[in-house]
Amino acid sequence: MFDRDKWQEIFSTIRKNKTRTVLTGFSVATGIFMLIFLLGAGRGLRNGMISTFSQDATNSMQIYGGRTTKAYKGTPEGKRIQMVNADFLTLKKSIEKLDVISAMSYIPGAETISYKNNFGNFNVSPVHDTYKEIKNFEILKGRFLNQNDLKEYRKVVAIQDEVKKVLFPNETAINKLININDIKFKVIGVFHQKSFDDNSRDIYIPITVAQKIFNNNDYLQRISFTLNDLSVEESKDIERQITYKMAEQHQFSREDKNALWIQNNIENSKTFASLFSAIEMFVWVIGTFTIVLGVIGVFNIMMIVVRERTKEIGIRKAIGASPRSVVSLILMEAIFITAVSGYFGLIAGVGLLELINYFDLIYKIYPPAAIYFLNPQVDLGIAVGATIVLVITGALAGFFPARKAASIRPIEALRDE
Structure with a gap:
């Protein structure tokens, strides 16, 4: 009361x-x-x-080539490990519990992109169609790359929404042609992705097209893949398997920690x-x-x-x-x-x-x-x-x-x- x-x-x-x-x-x-x-x-x-x-799936890994710090079988230290298409195919067949795998190549030289009077310097990344399942981003308009784009060497691109703002500030981007180093590509999709900073402005093109028309041979910048239902310990075993397989193909010591850099997002998460x-x-x-x-x-x-x-x-x-x-x-x-x-x-x-x-x-x-x-x-x-x-x-x-x-x-x- x-x-x-x-x-x-x-x-x-x-x-x-x-x-x-x-x-x-x-x-x-x-x-x-x-x-x-x-x-x-x-x-x-x-x-x-x-x-x-x-930005990356928590069950994913990325592999980057490095430089050796140990001499091995007559090869001096300092050898650059350049990954190629053969590495991608080997890992695709040998990795246990593999979900999806994608490689990323690069375009030599300047990446000048334009549409009419709008210009910009953007990150042009040649990838496989499976990359969208490894790199978490949202398709806003259109679609991402597919298998037919890669097989038929289609000159198509998916652009980030930040790129769209620069090249197409007042019009729709889908089905428009943009110039990448004076070669025309059709825009098939616009996507949004989370990024570390405001300077992330990406364009994705089929990896087969880039390797064919931009004369970068079959070189790869990185290989990314996701795994099904793995523990941290199992993911470390996968790391060792990859290191051993790549050491065998590129002739470097298995104990050389700098020959490859493997980002293990399973362990990191x-x-x-x-x-x-x-x-x-x-x-x-x-x-x-x-x-x-x-x-x-x-x-x-x-x-x-x-x-x-x-x-x-x-x-x-x-x-x-x-x-x-x-x-x-x-x-x-x-x-x-x-x-x-x-x-x-x-x-x-x-x-x-x-x-x-x-x-x-x-x-x-x-x-x-x-x-x-x-x-x-x-x-x-x-x-x-x-x-x-x-x-x-x-x-x-x-x-x-x-x-x-x-x-x-x-x-x-x-x-x-």
Whole structure:
């Protein structure tokens, strides 16, 4: 039942001790604010990293040729390992649990791309049709490359939406002809892909066409593939198998770590998952300690309140107040200070996270590195739950001083100076 007299007394006490109450409430609000903000920032970091690294399928691997650092069978160190079509075909047949595989070639010389009076320098990447299943991107218009494009040597391209903005700012790109090093290619699709920075502007063409008309022989820049249902240990076994197979074909030492560079996204995704879990645990520890400090502040202020009101409590008990009423008075004050402070801390934390999201979406004011920090947010259930826990701990912080107040004997309280 609502006890008006008790609440009047609580507000009267708070008004008499404004500075002390504000400082205590500030410590509690800071605790819940820091917890909410840190949790949101941790989630933002997780979202950013996941978004960035989700450019490639998490069950994928990429192979790049390097340079040897060890002499092998009469071949001096420093030999460049240049992958070719034969490597692609060998790996396609030999890799266990292979899902899809694609190679990427390159175009020698400058990549000058134009349409009418619009020009730009873009990344032109010759690939297989399966590349879209390895590189996560979304087809916005048209389609991606297919098997017929490769078999029939069709001069077609799929362009990124950023490329479309430059070459076709005011018209549809599909079925238009663009010039790549003075050779015309038909645009068959427009896609969007996540990128590390704003300079990612890609164009994909059939690898067979590039190797035929741009005179780059059968050289490959990298080989990418995805695997079916593999553990991290199994993926490392695949790495060793690839290294041994390539060492046999290109005549370099199996122990030469620099001859090939293999990016294992299966292992990387597990590593990042563990890292994010550790970050979230660290955030919880820091936030919890901050809240504990705020609760200690509530405990201290309630002890001071009990000490200052010893004589008043003695008089109250002498005229018939029950221990229960004394305990409830102290508890109500502790819970009120904790709840109000926690609420303001919660609102401030969530508000700051929403403000960050607002400026990111509307004004795009983040620096390029902020791609690693995306959509900071905190689960509403966690936020409310943390506030409830704070109120409960605040009640416990007030309980012990309240119990001490209830145990005061009236005659001793009246003698207190």
